Amino acid sequence: MTDHRPDVTRRASTGFQTVYGEAPAGRWAAPGRVNLIGEHTDYNDGFVLPFALPLRTVAAAAPQADDTWTVWSELTGETVGFGADEVAAPGRVTGWGAYVAGVVWALREAGHQVPGARLAIASDVPLGAGLSSSAALEAAVLTALVDLGGLSLPTEDQPRLAQRAENHYVGAPTGIMDQSATIRCRAGHALFLDCRSEQVEHVPFDLIRAGLAILVIDSHAPHRHVDGEYAARRAGCERAAALLGVPALRDVPAGELDTALARLPDDETRRLVRHVVTEDQRVLDTVALLRGGRIRHIGGLLTASHASMRDDFAITVPEVDTAVEAALTAGALGARMTGGGFGGCVLALVETADADRVAAAVTSAYAARGLTAPTPRTVTPSTGTTRLN
Numbered sequence: 402m403t404d405h406r407p408d409v410t411r412r413a414s415t416g417f418q419t420v421y422g423e424a425p426a427g428r429w430a431a432p433g434r435v436n437l438i439g440e441h442t443d444y445n446d447g448f449v450l451p452f453a454l455p456l457r458t459v460a461a462a463a464p465q466a467d468d469t470w471t472v473w474s475e476l477t478g479e480t481v482g483f484g485a486d487e488v489a490a491p492g493r494v495t496g497w498g499a500y501v502a503g504v505v506w507a508l509r510e511a512g513h514q515v516p517g518a519r520l521a522i523a524s525d526v527p528l529g530a531g532l533s534s535s536a537a538l539e540a541a542v543l544t545a546l547v548d549l550g551g552l553s554l555p556t557e558d559q560p561r562l563a564q565r566a567e568n569h570y571v572g573a574p575t576g577i578m579d580q581s582a583t584i585r586c587r588a589g590h591a592l593f594l595d596c597r598s599e600q601v602e603h604v605p606f607d608l609i610r611a612g613l614a615i616l617v618i619d620s621h622a623p624h625r626h627v628d629g630e631y632a633a634r635r636a637g638c639e640r641a642a643a644l645l646g647v648p649a650l651r652d653v654p655a656g657e658l659d660t661a662l663a664r665l666p667d668d669e670t671r672r673l674v675r676h677v678v679t680e681d682q683r684v685l686d687t688v689a690l691l692r693g694g695r696i697r698h699i700g701g702l703l704t705a706s707h708a709s710m711r712d713d714f715a716i717t718v719p720e721v722d723t724a725v726e727a728a729l730t731a732g733a734l735g736a737r738m739t740g741g742g743f744g745g746c747v748l749a750l751v752e753t754a755d756a757d758r759v760a761a762a763v764t765s766a767y768a769a770r771g772l773t774a775p776t777p778r779t780v781t782p783s784t785g786t787t788r789l790n
């Protein structure tokens with residue numbers, strides 16, 4: 402589907418002008434992200450490998466003399482305003498404004514003199530598709546406020562702060578991946594993140610030079626029981642780690658998997674552990690291949706990750722299995738569901754010349770099963786938060 406609207410930066414600026422009657426002082430962008438591989442490994446202290454999308458959220462902003470914040474979003478057409486009292490009490494600002502108030506709260510909690518501000522938000526990141534529109538919103542607002550206030554907050558400390566906004570103010574128990582990706586990713590690279598140490602490495606992932614593309618296909622599968630299923634998997638993993646006497650499943654080496662499995666009481670727990678341990682190893686193997694410039698060779702790891710999520714972790718749904726199967730049949734080098742599961746997006750690694758054909762094959766497989774048409778997008782690894790001119 403072609404988007405005929407003006408580009409997102411212009412929409413944020415025009416929105417600002419319309420709502421506040423003047424031009425913004427500046428514009429800041431933060432991208433959505435997709436996780437190349439490493440699913441449900443984050444809360445097991447393991448490894449993930451996201452990259453930033455060319456789809457971005459833009460905040461146009463200007464300072465405001467008093468300690469108040471006003472924010473308009475193109476998406477809802479609403480303007481939300483709040484002062485220091487509402488910011489000080491997590492939960493007082495609700496709805497989407499909570500992501501913005503949460504960022505102000507987290508900055509103030511960390512001792513920063515946050516400037517009052519007027520903001521206008523526009524975004525190309527689809528909401529709730531698993532492409533992390535929430536972290537993009539937080540990061541766009543965060544960099545705008547850091548710049549406007551001349552705050553001293555190094556980039557490497559920003560993801561933790563945005564995560565606190567989402568965990569404590571919004572009340573969503575997310576890991577550190579989304580905020581790290583939207584803030585720290587680099588164009589042409591994936592971000593290898595150790596969720597225990599929060600160490601990152603920018604791993605070369607230059608698809609264009611390799612003649613390859615990644616298709617991100619939004620399955621539009623209705624999310625079913627996501628929160629409950631997520632909590633159940635997480636609790637199961639924590640129980641398994643306790644049974645094995647390790648701080649987290651990350652501490653079970655892949656070479657000792659069979660010994661560990663033999664010590665577990667039931668098949669369901671064994672399947673959870675097998676997914677997490679093998680998935681961590683697949684991230685490490687993917688990173689090793691990318692460091693060696695062998696992008697084409699990661700396809701098998703992507704597909705193995707999908708099988709593990711489907712057969713062991715049991716978090717896929719027919720829509721995403723259909724998309725993966727159709728993409729592989731049409732010649733994708735590898736394909737997997739990406740994100741927490743029960744819907745969301747599928748990614749497929751394809752030769753650039755095959756991208757349209759693979760996308761069409763997935764679309765017709767959906768039509769044949771009477772499913773809502775998916776939305777395929779060809780993406781390239783893009784930059785993290787940026788100040789625009």
Ligand code: ADP
Binds near residue numbers: 474475524
């Ligand atoms: P995801 O991060 O996968 O897109 P989440 O449920 O974590 O899904 O976050 C989606 C929520 O983030 C939305 O319901 C909305 O409250 C907020 N949000 C994200 N982007 C915007 C935006 N541009 N304008 C208003 N709210 C937004």
Ligand code: MG
Binds near residue numbers: 534535
């Ligand atoms: Mg989110």
